[in-house]
Amino acid sequence: MSIRRRVNGRASIATLAELFDQVAPDKIDEAREELRALGVDPSAAAGRLEQLALRSLGERILGEHSRAARALTHKRPDVDLINKLN
């Protein structure tokens, strides 16, 4: 199929840019393609982000456990060793 000539190249570029902005990559293959186009290794990026997420999750869980434990000891002064020592 032949492509018809348009009137103004820059106007067409602007229209295409507007259209492309509406189709963000949402599937995994598209994501991979997007990162490759940027010169980023998709698998390496995915691995790095996964490790980061798991480490952050571990820190959050530990934080919530220790907060919960502290709250518990504050409710029970008889087992609050810090209070006893003080």
Add this chain to the structure above:
Amino acid sequence: MNAVKELLRVDWAETGMKLAAYAAFRSRNLSWRTGSYVALAKGLMPDDIAAQAIVSVIGGERKWEPERGPLLPFLKRVVDSLLNHLALSSDNQRIERLSQDDWLSYGDERTALQDGDKDSWPPRPADFDATGVPESGLDADERIDRLAEAAKGTPELAEVLNAILEFNEARPRLIALRIGKPVNHINNCLKRLRRLALKISTDVEGPAASRGAIHL
């Protein structure tokens, strides 16, 4: 603890990759002092922005409530917010004083800063206009011609591109009406056309220097 349980179920490799790609996609719509869409500002790359979004959501700094919607769209909004802040950061707006000799010896980045004397630099994200971006290797007509050439072998892509160029229509719904195809079909073709355009940019300028599909 409900959010943590949900966060533990997430496939973070897949979510991370999608989010990094989204950050890359969005960063192409903003102006960066570096003149690159790989190195943004403050030495950050799009996947660093994805990492910041993930850490801030998991850490609870940005509070995600599972009952109010799925995680990925929420993370994407966080990426949008981080990118906008970065684009408006003083680091991205820093202008160095250069002598005349410096102007002559430096590359695109300096030229962009010089252009900034006339208008605000960088343009605010909301003001972004693809037609206002300095041209790189190819001019507008040449870029369109290359895209048309690349799409020629695939009738459905050529048909959609034809409709866009002929009617100068930026709404997929109206393009769908014009050519009598479903909107989903138009969106799929747009994604494929964008990838083609991205490839053309990359082939011409190289991945690191690519100005992206948005500039064709």
